[in-house]
Amino acid sequence: MIRSILDVLDLSVEEIEDLINLACDIIEHPANYAEACHGKTLATLFFEPSTRTRLSFEAAMYGLGGNVLGFSEAQSSSAAKGESVADTARTVSCYSDIIAMRHPKEGAPRVAAAHATVPVINAGDGGHNHPTQTLTDLLTIYREKGAIENLTVGFCGDLKFGRTVHSLINALSRYTGIKIVLISPMELKLPSYVKKDVLKDKGIPYVQTTDFESVIPDLDILYMTRVQRERFFNEEDYLRLKDSYILDPKKLTNAKKDLCIMHPLPRVNEISTQIDSDPRACYFKQVLNGKFIRMALILRLLEEAAKG
Amino acid sequence: MRIDSIQNGIVIDHISAGHGMELYELLGLRNADLPVAMIMNVVSKRMGRKDIIKIDADIPVNLDVIGYVDPKATVNYIKDGELVKKVNIQIPKMLTNVLRCKNPRCITSVEQELDHVFKLTDEKNKVYRCIYCEAKAGK
Numbered sequence A: 001m002i003r004s005i006l007d008v009l010d011l012s013v014e015e016i017e018d019l020i021n022l023a024c025d026i027i028e029h030p031a032n033y034a035e036a037c038h039g040k041t042l043a044t045l046f047f048e049p050s051t052r053t054r055l056s057f058e059a060a061m062y063g064l065g066g067n068v069l070g071f072s073e074a075q076s077s078s079a080a081k082g083e084s085v086a087d088t089a090r091t092v093s094c095y096s097d098i099i100a101m102r103h104p105k106e107g108a109p110r111v112a113a114a115h116a117t118v119p120v121i122n123a124g125d126g127g128h129n130h131p132t133q134t135l136t137d138l139l140t141i142y143r144e145k146g147a148i149e150n151l152t153v154g155f156c157g158d159l160k161f162g163r164t165v166h167s168l169i170n171a172l173s174r175y176t177g178i179k180i181v182l183i184s185p186m187e188l189k190l191p192s193y194v195k196k197d198v199l200k201d202k203g204i205p206y207v208q209t210t211d212f213e214s215v216i217p218d219l220d221i222l223y224m225t226r227v228q229r230e231r232f233f234n235e236e237d238y239l240r241l242k243d244s245y246i247l248d249p250k251k252l253t254n255a256k257k258d259l260c261i262m263h264p265l266p267r268v269n270e271i272s273t274q275i276d277s278d279p280r281a282c283y284f285k286q287v288l289n290g291k292f293i294r295m296a297l298i299l300r301l302l303e304e305a306a307k308g
Numbered sequence B: 001m002r003i004d005s006i007q008n009g010i011v012i013d014h015i016s017a018g019h020g021m022e023l024y025e026l027l028g029l030r031n032a033d034l035p036v037a038m039i040m041n042v043v044s045k046r047m048g049r050k051d052i053i054k055i056d057a058d059i060p061v062n063l064d065v066i067g068y069v070d071p072k073a074t075v076n077y078i079k080d081g082e083l084v085k086k087v088n089i090q091i092p093k094m095l096t097n098v099l100r101c102k103n104p105r106c107i108t109s110v111e112q113e114l115d116h117v118f119k120l121t122d123e124k125n126k127v128y129r130c131i132y133c134e135a136k137a138g139k
Helices: A013-028 A052-063 A085-093 A108-115 A131-145 A163-172 A192-200 A212-218 A235-241 A273-277 A283-307 B020-026 B063-069
Strands: A041-046 A067-071 A098-103 A120-125 A151-156 A178-183 A206-209 A221-224 A260-262 B009-016 B036-044 B048-055 B074-079 B082-088 B094-096 B117-122 B127-130
Touching (some): A013 A131, A013 A283, A041 A052, A052 A067, A052 A283, A085 A098, A085 A108, A098 A108, A098 A283, A108 A120, A131 A283, A151 A163, A163 A178, A163 A192, A178 A212, A206 A212, B020 B036, B020 B048, B020 B063, B063 B094
Parallel strands (some): A041 A098, A098 A120, A151 A178, A151 A221, A178 A206
Antiparallel strands (some): B009 B074, B117 B127
16 A cells, blocks of 8 residues: 555654654755655646645755656646546556645545555645645744744634644644644634644643734744635635734734744735844745655655555 | 334334434435335334334345444344344444535535545544545534
């Protein structure tokens, strides 16, 4: 059975630790990995637009000495002719050694993985999962804080539709000493099933508030999110909620000196550009970490596939 | 009320009162060209009230459907007027093409040939989730 990664929880804590260690070694010694995937091909099947994720997968494969093929929108693939995800996966398996797939419909990468003969990495399926973003976030936390434990992590913005938030909360729930602070307008609160299934059932202490400034001094990590227009069925709701929280230098007055500010990007206006030069801004480091953790994941999946 | 015994067929007994019609629908009995008796709110020593479905034909029934609707039900197979087999139902771990995913963002909403598969994720509260999008099944 070829192993695919569709959800970050497909990986054990030990496997994530191994990926983080490998990514750190790649960062330290990139030359040692420059030919690690020589002769291997990554197919990037992007059925919806993406800048960071697609380019970071491609940069990761090139950084490993491999090749890349694929498409960056559904209109330039046979999906436009009505080809099923299953048939696309079977076909692309003939031309590649590993697939990274983004699709607007939830569960599409699972369908692909069931029919592909090479590993499939979910590069984002609608509002559902985006495991490599979560791995990127975990690597960033590890590199900034030295460990993924004993941290107070604040999530701010759209906690209802933000898949990166649900996924990171799920992943963090497996580490010790994690406290969660949820900051959002009432309409964009973390869904009750995430609170029940993850926070309550696993005994993770959490606070839910609409008052950003009252909790910011407690935070070790602040994970900002964008209110995503594409997740709303109703434009009016989007316009009403999009500017709920904007992080600016004034709001950081009482924040810890070693606060780590993260954002999955793209941002619109929820983090003022004045913050970009603050040493606590880690969101562009996060982008770079995304390439290294994807290199680590591609390497490990290809190694596993080679073992059969 | 008198319902004749069946000679060859299936009796689904001990259905919790009120669940008989749902089971009748999910088993596709409405459109089956078969003699079927739907008996509701029968007095039961064990259950107080119960529903019973009698199918006067030896047809295959999907036990997963019965387990999903009511795992306390029992299935009795009748041959030549005699009980030949009694099956106690278990709550199924997976359901294939019993329920449909109602999430418009799910891949099953656009790819018609895909099976609709739900996995039991919380046995205590009988929660099933779509294996693709993880949306909760709505009865």
